[in-house]
Amino acid sequence: MTLTDLGNGFRDDDQRRRVQAVIHDRLADDREPQECRYLMRFWWQLRMPYREVSLEQLSLNVSQPKLDVLNQLISAIRTSHAEIDAWVATTQDAFPVIQDRGFRAASGGGG
Template sequence: MTLTDLRDGFRDAEQRQCVQAMIASRLADDREPQECRYLIRFWWQLSMPYREVSVAELRLNVGQQKLDVVMELVSAIRSSHEEIDAWLSGAVQTFPVLQDHGFSATVDSRD
């Protein structure tokens, strides 16, 4: 399964940006650097026509719960704009906003 067609599945740039914001703020946890790296590559994949990340790489590097959510998103993108909206609503309820631990450490060290 290729992921290079995902950028064409959104209603508009705003919907894509909402999905990307959800990934960055609720899924890509910097305490898990390898997983975070691949989720951010997937984040890029949502707006790129070339392969930034493969499903196989996601399966190897992303935990099962987040992988399931990413694959649900891929299915939603290929189904309908309404499915993407439903995915966004579900992700908001399932995943809390992450704290940026790298930024916090930098700020704390200045005190």
């Protein structure tokens, strides 16, 4: 299954940006660099018409709980705008915002 059609499934750019924010802020933890790299490639896939990442690559590099959430998102995108909104709400409840310790340390906030 290709992921190059995902960008066409959003109601508008605002909905896509909300989904991307959830991926960035709650799933892509830079303390897990390999997983983060593939989550961010998926993040780009939501906007780009070319192949950035495949489901096979995601399944090899993303933890099972996050992979399950991505599969739910893919299904939501292919189902309805309301399902995408529900995915955002559910995922925000399930995953806390990732605290970027590297940024805090670099900005003098400790680590």
